[in-house]
Each structure stands twice: as structure tokens, then as C-alpha cells.
Amino acid sequence: MQAKENQSLRFLVVKAHPHDFTHCAGTCGIHAAQGDSITVVSMTNGIGTHNERLHDELLKPEADQDPQIINQTGDEYAKIKEQEFRQVCALFGVTDVRILDFPDKPFHKTPESVEALRQIIYDVRPHVLITQRPHLSGRHAMASAAHNDHDETAFAIMEAQGLAGTPDYGSRQRPHTIAATYYPGVYYMPDEIDFYVDISEWKEQRVQAEILFSSQGHTETFAHKRIEIHTGHAGWHAGTEYAEGFVRAAPEVLPRIHVPETALRRASEPRQNHLKRIAGELDKD
Numbered sequence: 001m002q003a004k005e006n007q008s009l010r011f012l013v014v015k016a017h018p019h020d021f022t023h024c025a026g027t028c029g030i031h032a033a034q035g036d037s038i039t040v041v042s043m044t045n046g047i048g049t050h051n052e053r054l055h056d057e058l059l060k061p062e063a064d065q066d067p068q069i070i071n072q073t074g075d076e077y078a079k080i081k082e083q084e085f086r087q088v089c090a091l092f093g094v095t096d097v098r099i100l101d102f103p104d105k106p107f108h109k110t111p112e113s114v115e116a117l118r119q120i121i122y123d124v125r126p127h128v129l130i131t132q133r134p135h136l137s138g139r140h141a142m143a144s145a146a147h148n149d150h151d152e153t154a155f156a157i158m159e160a161q162g163l164a165g166t167p168d169y170g171s172r173q174r175p176h177t178i179a180a181t182y183y184p185g186v187y188y189m190p191d192e193i194d195f196y197v198d199i200s201e202w203k204e205q206r207v208q209a210e211i212l213f214s215s216q217g218h219t220e221t222f223a224h225k226r227i228e229i230h231t232g233h234a235g236w237h238a239g240t241e242y243a244e245g246f247v248r249a250a251p252e253v254l255p256r257i258h259v260p261e262t263a264l265r266r267a268s269e270p271r272q273n274h275l276k277r278i279a280g281e282l283d284k285d
């Protein structure tokens with residue numbers, strides 16, 4: 001385990017749907033294990049986005065449909081999903097899990113959702129925010145802008161962040177400014193990533209998290225494949241087994257140039273180690 005460099009940090013993770021947490025879960029696990037506090041917020045319970053079972057059942061002729069799935073209420077599904085979400089967060093040492101009751105598909109940034117986030121910022125007073133990407137880019141940007149719960153969540157938390165640092169007249173609320181904001185790399189192309197966190201030691205938990213979201217139709221085979229491809233691909237670019245990439249919201253001001261130990265080690269070790277590290281064949285230190 002790497003040495004801890006900062007004071008204890010408070011992390012706030014704000015995502016559109018429960019499963020979105022997984023994209024930075026390994027990083028949260030590392031920080032939780034080092035004594036940092038992590039609060040995870042899902043703006044919605046995600047039941048409108050991930051109702052795959054209902055979708056598939058409705059494709060069948062009426063006589064073949066499973067009445068249990070067809071008659072399941074949104075509230076019933078929401079309970080299952082919340083349970084899955086809490087179990088997933090617990091895998092990474094995260095117990096402060098908050099599901100807000102805004103509807104998804106579509107979730108819209110509203111004054112209420114912004115205010116709810118502002119109050120959470122005052123409550124948690126985070127140093128670090130990890131949230132949905134606010135940048136619309138690429139060929140699909142217009143389609144995304146037409147409506148996307150993830151983008152709307154990004155816009156809501158950005159507005160809440162600004163308001164949390166801006167006192168209202170007549171209010172006694174102590175303002176709060178978040179020191180650093182990061183966006184998970186899964187929403188970006190590899191050449192846009194600012195840095196990677198090596199989560200090789202958390203790979204199994206990432207697989208388990210996928211399996212736990214079984215209400216979304218995830219199987220064990222799917223879970224392994226997804227993590228091998230996603231976090232393995234990030235690991236490939238990072239020169240390690242498994243990684244989570246991040247994009248900074250703003251450039252950081254450093255007291256001096258900081259070269260990570262991992263880069264110094266990589267520069268001086270046998271080239272064969274680079275391949276062995278990606279393959280998971282090096283002793284972990």
C-alpha cells in the first residue's frame with residue numbers, strides 16, 4: 001500500500017445512477033482503507049434506466065410473460081436496487097450512501113436537485129469531489145445534450161458547488177469550497193486522461209460489484225469480461241494491471257514538480273517488468 005500523502009480527506013462522489021459509482025470504486029476503496037471518508041450520492045434510484053428484466057419480459061408474447069416481473073412495482077425494484085448499491089459500496093469500505101429521490105430517465109437539473117446537493121456539500125464539507133463529466137464532446141455530443149441523466153447530474157453538482165461557496169444574504173450558513181474535482185476516465189478518450197490510479201489490488205472487488213448488480217442482468221461471465229476490458233484497458237494505458245483514469249476539472253497548482261514513485265521505479269527497472277506488471281506477474285509491493 002502506498003504511503004499516505006495528505007491529511008485525512010473527505011470525498012464526495014455524486015453520480016446519476018447507483019451503478020455509476022463503480023467507475024471510481026477502486027479509488028474510493030484505496031482512500032477508505034487509508035482512513036479518508038467517502039460519501040456516495042446517487043441522484044436517482046436508477047430504476048428507469050436499468051429495467052432490463054421488464055424490457056425483456058415485455059418482448060415476449062403475453063402468455064409467456066412472468067407475472068412476477070410484469071407486476072413488480074417501481075418501489076419494489078427500487079428496494080432491490082438500493083440493497084445491491086449498499087452491498088457494492090460496502091465492498092469498498094463505503095457506508096455513507098445516499099440515494100436521492102429524483103426520478104431518472106429523465107433526470108433534470110432543477111432548483112430542488114441543486115439545493116439538495118448544496119445541502120449535502122454543507123453537510124459533508126468535502127475536499128474532493130468525484131462526479132459525472134460536464135464536457136460534451138465527440139460525435140455523439142448533440143444526442144447526449146438532448147438528454148442524458150449523467151450530464152444533468154454534472155450540471156446540477158456544478159451549480160450546487162458554486163452556490164455552496166457563495167453565501168446568501170441573511171443566511172448564517174458557513175460557505176464551503178471544494179478543493180479538487182475529478183471526473184472518471186470512463187467518460188473520456190484515453191488521450192484525455194490526466195492520471196490513473198492503480199487499482200490492481202481492488203480488481204476482485206470491481207468484479208464482485210458488477211456481479212452484485214444482478215438486477216441489471218449482470219452475470220459472473222459478463223462481470224469478469226467488463227472489468228477485464230474496462231479497467232484492464234485503463235491499466236494497459238497506465239502500464240499496470242488494472243487502473244481507473246481521471247480527468248481534472250482544473251489544473252493543479254503544486255509546490256514543485258512531483259514525480260510519482262511508480263514512474264521513478266518504471267524508469268530504472270528491467271523492461272521485462274513492464275510487461276509482467278500489466279500481466280499481473282510481478283510481486284505486489
Ligand SMILES: [Zn+2]
Pocket residue numbers: 016017019020150
Ligand atoms: Zn448511469
